[in-house]
Amino acid sequence: MKVSRQLTEFPVALDQDTTPYGLNQFTPSARSLSDLNSNISNGHPGSSRIAVRMAKAVFVGDVGVGKTSLINRFCRDIFELNYKPTVGIDYEMERFWILNVPFNMQIWDTAGQERFKCIAASYYRGSNAVVTVFDASDLESLSTCQRWMDDAVGANAVPPLKFLVATKMDLVNENHREKIDQMGLRMANLLGAEYWTVSSKTGENVEQFFRRIAVLTFEMGLASEITEAFTRPPKQIHLNAAVLRTSNNQDGDSRVAMKKCSSCKNF
Ligand SMILES: Nc1nc2c(ncn2[C@@H]2O[C@H](COP(=O)(O)OP(=O)(O)OP(=O)(O)O)[C@@H](O)[C@H]2O)c(=O)[nH]1
Numbered sequence: 001m002k003v004s005r006q007l008t009e010f011p012v013a014l015d016q017d018t019t020p021y022g023l024n025q026f027t028p029s030a031r032s033l034s035d036l037n038s039n040i041s042n043g044h045p046g047s048s049r050i051a052v053r054m055a056k057a058v059f060v061g062d063v064g065v066g067k068t069s070l071i072n073r074f075c076r077d078i079f080e081l082n083y084k085p086t087v088g089i090d091y092e093m094e095r096f097w098i099l100n101v102p103f104n105m106q107i108w109d110t111a112g113q114e115r116f117k118c119i120a121a122s123y124y125r126g127s128n129a130v131v132t133v134f135d136a137s138d139l140e141s142l143s144t145c146q147r148w149m150d151d152a153v154g155a156n157a158v159p160p161l162k163f164l165v166a167t168k169m170d171l172v173n174e175n176h177r178e179k180i181d182q183m184g185l186r187m188a189n190l191l192g193a194e195y196w197t198v199s200s201k202t203g204e205n206v207e208q209f210f211r212r213i214a215v216l217t218f219e220m221g222l223a224s225e226i227t228e229a230f231t232r233p234p235k236q237i238h239l240n241a242a243v244l245r246t247s248n249n250q251d252g253d254s255r256v257a258m259k260k261c262s263s264c265k266n267f
Pocket residue numbers: 061062063064065066067068069070080081082083084085086087110111112113167168169170171198199200201202
């Protein structure tokens with residue numbers, strides 16, 4: 001069962017750049033990815049005391065290309081033919097369980113309309129993934145993808161993962177698919193992005209696409225934590241309340257002294 005909830009208030013935009021690796025620097029191994037893929041679900045495997053991990057994905061692209069429809073298909077399993085423009089920005093949170101670890105994906109749906117650009121752009125920071133969307137039945141929307149991607153990625157000190165998504169594939173004639181794929185792939189290569197084709201109307205590839213974002217951002221977060229743990233100075237290791245300090249005395253013995261952490265009331 002998928003858990004989805006919409007917040008009535010926007011949480012504060014993440015202002016920390018927590019992602020140290022971009023797609024170019026970090027290529028997950030096929031084995032670890034398949035392991036993760038076989039262990040990912042949107043359901044609850046049972047209660048867990050493990051801390052919830054979090055990632056932020058931002059969707060950008062021209063007016064009416066299908067950003068909201070894609071998110072709605074995944075989060076609510078609905079599709080509406082009536083076009084309702086996004087005003088400013090919208091937000092969804094989706095819970096995944098990966099290897100029994102709870103993982104929340106913040107999904108930020110930005111407005112394609114130029115007049116909302118400033119509002120939307122203020123939410124680009126702290127993204128772990130940027131998804132640039134174009135309409136496969138209107139290739140003019142492909143030409144603006146580089147600008148959307150550059151703007152969203154450029155707001156992050158740490159490069160996020162990049163995805164280029166062709167929507168409305170149900171409107172594309174079979175004979176044109178190859179041409180769309182060629183053009184989409186060429187643009188994706190230029191952007192350094194992973195390329196996907198989806199249809200929010202039929203649901204084609206939608207679930208797989210979001211799982212892919214979840215798996216890659218989760219794995220990237222872990223890699224980041226591991227790197228941080230191994231590069232942290234060994235002389236200061238915070239263990240909840242205590243600060244353990246290792247010092248060498250003149251005889252070369254290693255001693256461990258416990259010091260009260262300044263922020264801790266009880267020790
Ligand atoms: N046939 C078809 N129509 C789609 C698909 N995705 C979106 N649409 C239609 O395209 C129109 C625009 O979709 P939205 O999802 O609102 O587009 P958007 O990118 O969020 O637009 P803005 O909020 O203005 O930026 C709507 O009428 C949708 O029904 C699709 O996969 N297939």
